[in-house]
Amino acid sequence: MKKTLVSALTAALVVGAASTTFAASNPFSDVPEGHWAYESIQKLVDDNVIDGYGDGTFRGDRTITRYEAAQMVAKAMAKNPTGEDKTVVDKLRAEFADELNNLGVRVSDLERNADKVKWNGEARFTYTSDRNKNTAVGTNTKVNSAPLLFRLEPSAEVNDHWHVKARLDATTHLNTDAANNNSDRVKLVRAWAQGDYDKFQVKLGKFGSLNGDSIADTQFSGAEVSFGKEVKGIVAAGRLSTNVYGGNYAKAANYQYLGVEGAVDRLSGGLYLHRLNTKSLSAAGTRTAKFFKNNTEDTSNIIAVKGSYKIGNNVKLNGFYSNNPEADNYKQAASAEVSYKGAQKANQGTWGAWVAYRHLGSAAMVKSTYDVIKPDFKGWEIGANYAPFKNVVATARYGDAKEISNSNQKEKILFGRVQFFF
Known part of the structure; x- marks a missing residue:
């Protein structure tokens, strides 16, 4: 809103303008062109702040009511003024607060603010049957699990460039339903501020490192800056829980990563470096040998x-x-996958299928995101997904693997999941 509108509004309040439901053209029959407030009234009519009376008059010689003045202020507020204009309108808003509330402006403000907050989420049911076999000693074990996840992901607009985002997870395990089930929990797992600009993006807080990455998509506390379009550079630094990548430590690890990625026609790719460092040993004073060379190094690259x-x-x-050259064992990880189509949650009836071979040395991964081939195992996976209804996706996977350093330890996993998105 321009400053002339505030000036016009002030002039109209002085003259005694009334706002009613009939939109009349200016000049009004009782506001001649030479009137001192003519231009101000013209501006207010053009901006739909005042309307005049049904008989085409302005009636500037009568005293307006506080409700009539409040109507004019409400319309000025709707213009979303900035700078000095906003200061003037805010003062008028405070003066006519009671009348504005009765006119429903309070409700309008709540609705406007509510539009700045968007909620997404999902309800996810998963069933896993893990069958282990050790051919050397002849043992067989089977472990079934049925976790249920309810996830909320709000995003609140701060201004044109910045949003505050979060992830809240509530989990329970249907196969262990009991009155005192310690596995049931509600946890704020991510919360961060994100600035999106034309050629770069900034994240500050606790968020997912390299979202969608197979070896590193896990929450960490820190900052990330990405820049570029066709070719994008990424730099980040922060702290990562050692419960994620292993080790016997009392505190979180320092974590940094950088990368460059891009796409040309049908080909896309990226190159990354992840660096983890910690000197905070637990009371036992030991490190996990597979992560650090000779069980003495502090840094993992x-x-x-x-x-x-x-x-x-x-x-x-x-x-x-x-590859993690600092590690003694499980220092390499790799995956090759061929996929056909894929279920799209917004499109009912879409489906997909895939086959993959994975070799997942845990020392070469920050956090594995795979479901049926576990870290330190290698083997085949087949799977398919299907969208039976809009925003509903069902997924099935089967994995046949063996431990990387012990071929006698074999594992077969059946995996099923249904996701309801909202």
Whole structure:
């Protein structure tokens, strides 16, 4: 709103303008062109702040009521003034607060603010049957689990560039329903501020590192800056819980990563470095040998490269390779996958299928995101997903794997999941 509108509003209040439901054209029959307030009244009519009376008059010689003045202030507020204009309108708003509330402006403000907060989420039911077999000693075990996750992901607008986002997870396990089930919990797992600009993005708080990445998509506390469009650079630093990547430590690890990624036609890829460091030993005073060379190093460096290529409209090849030269064991991880189409939650009846081979050395991964091939195992996975209804996706996976350093330890996993998105 321009300053002339505030000036016009002030002039109209002085003259005694009334706002009614009939929109008349200016000049009014009783406001001649030479009137001292003519231009101000013209501006207010153009901006739909005042309307005049049904008989085409302005009636500036009568005293307006506080409710009539409040109507004019409410219309000025709707223009979303800034700077000095906002200061003037805020003063008028405070003066006519009671009348504005009775006119419903309070409700309008709540509705406007509510539009700035958006909620997404999902209800996720998962069933897993894990069958282990050790051929050397002849043991067989089976573990079934049925976790239920309810997730909320609010996003609140701060201004044109910044949003505050969060993730809240509530979990329970249906196969262990009991009055005192310690596995039931509600937890704020992510909360961060995000600034989106034309050529760069900033994240501050606790958020997911490299969202969607196969070896590093987990929450950490810190800052990330990404920049560029066709080719994007990423730099981040913060703190990561050692419960994520292993080790026997009392405190979180320092965590930094950087990368460059881009896409050309049907080909996309990226190169990344993840660095983890901690000197906070537990009371036991030991490190996990597979993460640190000779069980003495404090730093773990993971170098990763990934890529994908689309064949036609429906087939895609995906793969990655990562290596941790600081580790003694489980120092390499890799995956190769061929996928066909894929379920789209917004499109009922869509489906997809895939087959993959994965070798997942845990020392070469910050956090594995795979469901049926576990860290420190290698093997085959097949799977499919389907959207039976809009915003509902069902997924099935089967994994056949063996431990990387012990071929006698074998594992077969059945996995099913249904997700309801909202």
